[in-house]
Structures are given as C-alpha cells and as structure tokens.
Amino acid sequence: MINFTKTVFVKSAAKASDFPTDELKHIVLAGRSNVGKSSAINSLVCRKNYARVSATPGKTVFINFFKVDESFWLVDLPGYGFAKTSESERKRFSSLIDEYFNTQKKKIASLYLLVDVRHKPTQDDVAMFEYAKATGINITVIANKTDKLKKNEQDAALQLVKETLLLEDTDTLIPFSAEKSFNRDLVISDMLKAVQK
Ligand SMILES: Nc1nc2c(ncn2[C@@H]2O[C@H](COP(=O)(O)OP(=O)(O)OP(=O)(O)O)[C@@H](O)[C@H]2O)c(=O)[nH]1
Numbered sequence: 001m002i003n004f005t006k007t008v009f010v011k012s013a014a015k016a017s018d019f020p021t022d023e024l025k026h027i028v029l030a031g032r033s034n035v036g037k038s039s040a041i042n043s044l045v046c047r048k049n050y051a052r053v054s055a056t057p058g059k060t061v062f063i064n065f066f067k068v069d070e071s072f073w074l075v076d077l078p079g080y081g082f083a084k085t086s087e088s089e090r091k092r093f094s095s096l097i098d099e100y101f102n103t104q105k106k107k108i109a110s111l112y113l114l115v116d117v118r119h120k121p122t123q124d125d126v127a128m129f130e131y132a133k134a135t136g137i138n139i140t141v142i143a144n145k146t147d148k149l150k151k152n153e154q155d156a157a158l159q160l161v162k163e164t165l166l167l168e169d170t171d172t173l174i175p176f177s178a179e180k181s182f183n184r185d186l187v188i189s190d191m192l193k194a195v196q197k
Pocket residue numbers: 031032033034035036037038039040052053054055056057058059060061077078079080144145146147148176177178179180
C-alpha cells in the first residue's frame with residue numbers, strides 16, 4: 001500500500017528540462033490560483049505548510065514535483081487566472097504548463113481539477129476540463145472548500161459545478177476540504193486507483 005505520508009518534495013521546475021525523466025506516473029493538481037492545490041497536497045500528505053500555501057494568490061509560479069513513497073509523482077501546477085499577474089509572467093507560466101502537458105502527457109495517470117465549490121467554474125476551468133477530455137487524460141473534479149458552505153448550500157453548489165463543466169454521469173466529482181481534510185481518504189483511493197491502473 002502506497003503511503004502518502006512518505007512524500008518528499010523533489011523539485012520546482014521552471015523549464016521543461018527540469019521535468020522528471022523517469023517512468024513514474026504523474027498525478028496532477030490543476031486549478032485557479034488560490035483554489036487550494038498546495039493546501040490539498042498538505043492535506044494528502046498530512047503535513048502543514050509542506051507544499052507552499054500562500055495567503056496571496058499566484059505564489060506557486062513553478063511546477064512543484066513531490067515524490068510519493070517512491071511510487072509516483074504528485075505534481076502541483078501553478079494556478080491560472082490570477083488577475084494581478086503581469087502579462088509576461090502569465091505567458092511564461094502558460095507556456096510552462098503547455099510544455100508540461102506536451103512532454104509528460106503519456107505519464108499522467110490522472111488530472112485533478114480543483115474548483116472552489118462556492119463559485120461557478122470559470123472559463124479557464126471549463127477550458128482545462130475540455131482540454132483533458134479532448135486529450136484523453138483521465139480527469140477527476142475536486143470541489144474544494146466545502147467547509148465554507150453550510151450543509152444545505154452544498155447540493156446546489158455541486159450542481160452548478162456539474163452543469164458548468166458539463167460533467168457526465170461517468171465523471172467523478174468529489175466534494176472536498178483541504179482545510180478539514182474532508183474526503184481525504186476518497187481522494188487518496190481515487191489517486192491510487194489511477195496510479196495502479
Ligand atoms: N476554508 C478553506 N480554505 C482553504 C481550503 N483550501 C485552501 N484554502 C485557503 O485558500 C488559500 C489558497 O490556498 P493555496 O493552497 O495556496 O492555493 P493554490 O491553489 O495552491 O494557489 P496558487 O499556488 O496561487 O495556485 C489559502 O489561504 C488557504 O488556506 C479549504 O478547503 N477551506
């Protein structure tokens with residue numbers, strides 16, 4: 001059984017030549033800046049402040065590679081859609097992300113698209129979802145920050161995520177809270193299934 005608490009941070013990649021060259025599979029976390037990708041990694045590995053968590057969004061500007069129990073790569077992509085990022089910075093990391101997908105696609109076991117359960121998914125979220133579908137990348141949607149909603153608000157919020165991303169019955173949507181580690185086990189078992197396939 002792969003043990004998530006045996007995770008080590010290996011490197012931050014600023015360019016394609018920094019990407020891992022081994023054959024281990026990749027589990028990728030993608031989503032808007034501030035949605036909680038780094039926090040989700042902290043929750044999964046049971047450590048606080050392991051993956052960098054920023055109060056100011058747009059801080060993860062490199063692709064961070066964590067190796068889980070010598071078994072697969074957990075990949076923290078820089079968040080998109082942060083308005084205050086300069087045009088040149090935005091271009092730099094969107095080309096970094098493009099390069100990542102173009103060169104690593106075959107190794108991606110699954111992509112986890114994090115969305116903020118409180119908000120309608122953005123155009124960028126829809127584009128990321130469609131990209132994964134069109135490329136044949138296995139995708140799971142994680143609706144993060146459920147702790148910020150009341151129980152009776154959650155169903156409608158999840159429904160809005162489903163409708164906006166045009167999820168089909170075969171797609172997986174997991175309500176999650178990185179803050180409270182709600183559904184951590186479910187996310188982990190989904191990831192392990194993808195890696196072991
Ligand atoms: N209440 C609550 N806050 C959360 C949750 N997940 C993340 N946050 C907060 O949201 C903010 C952004 O979290 P990050 O994990 O840095 O987000 P990110 O997606 O890695 O952001 P970038 O690195 O900029 O792309 C931080 O203040 C977190 O504490 C959650 O499940 N619940």
